[in-house]
Amino acid sequence: MELIKCFKALSDKTRLRLLYVLQKYELNVNEIVLVVDMIQSGVSRHLKILVESGLLTSRRDGSFIYYSAAKNDITGSLIRLFDKSPGPEEIFRIDLEKAREMIKIRQIRTKRFFKTVAPQWDRLKKEVLGNFDLNSIIKNKVSFHGNVSDLGCGTGELIEILSNEVLDKLIGIDYSPEMLEQARLRLSGTSNAELRLGELEYLPMKNQEIDTAIMNMVLHHISQPEMSIAEVYRVLKPGGLFILSDFEKHDQEKIKEIIGGSWLGFEKEKIKIWLTDAGFHLKAIDSYPVNHGLAINVFEAEKP
Numbered sequence: 027m028e029l030i031k032c033f034k035a036l037s038d039k040t041r042l043r044l045l046y047v048l049q050k051y052e053l054n055v056n057e058i059v060l061v062v063d064m065i066q067s068g069v070s071r072h073l074k075i076l077v078e079s080g081l082l083t084s085r086r087d088g089s090f091i092y093y094s095a096a097k098n099d100i101t102g103s104l105i106r107l108f109d110k111s112p113g114p115e116e117i118f119r120i121d122l123e124k125a126r127e128m129i130k131i132r133q134i135r136t137k138r139f140f141k142t143v144a145p146q147w148d149r150l151k152k153e154v155l156g157n158f159d160l161n162s163i164i165k166n167k168v169s170f171h172g173n174v175s176d177l178g179c180g181t182g183e184l185i186e187i188l189s190n191e192v193l194d195k196l197i198g199i200d201y202s203p204e205m206l207e208q209a210r211l212r213l214s215g216t217s218n219a220e221l222r223l224g225e226l227e228y229l230p231m232k233n234q235e236i237d238t239a240i241m242n243m244v245l246h247h248i249s250q251p252e253m254s255i256a257e258v259y260r261v262l263k264p265g266g267l268f269i270l271s272d273f274e275k276h277d278q279e280k281i282k283e284i285i286g287g288s289w290l291g292f293e294k295e296k297i298k299i300w301l302t303d304a305g306f307h308l309k310a311i312d313s314y315p316v317n318h319g320l321a322i323n324v325f326e327a328e329k330p
Contacts, residue, residue, distance in 0.1 A: 028079075032100060035079035040064070041072050042108070045081055047121045049095035049105050052250070057128040058093065061121055087290050088279050132249045132288060133225070137202060139286040144204035147181050150285050151243075156317040160271060160324075161187050163314070164242060167269050167326060172237025173197060177226055177258065178244030182209030182219070189216045197236065201225045226254040231261040238267045243322075245272045245297075246287040252300045259304045262329045268306060270297065274313065274321040281318065294323055301327050 036042050043062060047053075055073070059066050073093055076082040081104070083096045095101055143150060161184050168174060170191045176184050179198030189196055196219040200206050206221050213219045224230035226241070227250055239258045245251045258268050273281075273291030282290070294311060301308055306327035314322050 029100065031079045032081055032104065035075050035081055036104065038072070041076055043118060043121055044072055044076060045095055046108065046118055047125050048082060048093055050122060051125040051129060052092050052094040053125060053128060054090040054092050061124040061128065088277065129249050136247055136286060136288070140202035141204045144202065144208050147205065147208065148183060154281060154285055154317055158314065158316045160242065160322060163324060164240060164269055164271065169238055169267050173235065174238040175199065175236045175240065177229070177239060177241045179209055180205050182212040184240065184242055185209065185219050186212055186216065189219055195220060197222065199224050199226070199229065227257060229257045229261055233260055234263045235261050236266065237263055241270045243271055245270065246289040246291060249288050252303065255300045256304045259306060259329055264329055266329045268327045268329065269324065271322055271324040274323055276320055278318060297325060301325065305329065
């Protein structure tokens with residue numbers, strides 16, 4: 027990474043705007059066009075220069091390419107230098123507000139999807155996973171003491187399975203009122219389960235409230251997964267266990283059509299980085315094949 031090349035890339039104000047907003051949010055080209063209010067060809071040219079300089083990274087997810095600021099010392103130093111300079115112009119604040127709106131639009135789209143599919147969600151999951159019993163695998167990894175939370179609990183299927191084992195409290199959290207209503211119906215006879223409405227990027231929980239956190243096939247629905255993982259770290263007690271399962275990265279857009287999602291799975295290394303950056307100690311990764319040639323990775327991590 028050449029420092030001179032970085033300075034040349036940032037000599038253009040638009041590219042400085044792009045780096046500043048993409049250090050906060052990962053956006054695709056269409057979203058970036060709306061944020062900076064430029065034609066796509068111009069945005070693409072600026073993005074190409076920033077990627078070639080090493081200041082931005084890109085990833086393809088289906089038919090979309092997403093961009094974010096590179097996580098390296100030079101990029102971090104340049105952003106900190108900019109933050110320490112006299113107050114950023116109004117345009118930078120506006121860019122960040124527009125980017126937040128892009129994320130909200132994604133979340134609204136996801137919420138609408140779950141509002142529609144909530145009554146048939148269990149059937150749709152089975153269509154993708156087949157007879158693979160992921161709930162039993164997770165159950166066998168749970169440490170049954172203290173408070174256990176299913177983050178993104180959906181219809182409460184996993185909570186129902188765990189309710190006979192957990193001696194203390196089971197807390198289910200989901201941001202879809204319709205999914206939580208399905209969970210309430212399922213868990214009406216369960217005495218140790220509590221359901222809460224909330225976003226996984228801003229968990230409705232106190233610091234160090236739980237002993238075990240589970241995020242079961244939820245991460246691919248979240249626009250900013252690293253935020254949710256950091257939130258899990260916040261609400262776990264020291265020594266607490268985090269069990270996270272999701273698809274290995276794939277290219278099957280039809281899976282999104284069936285069960286939705288913002289991501290086509292994740293590379294193991296990507297999730298390992300997010301866990302490590304949040305402060306977790308990774309204990310184990312297990313991989314399992316399922317329907318449609320897909321694979322599911324199950325991570326076990328501990329909060330020191």
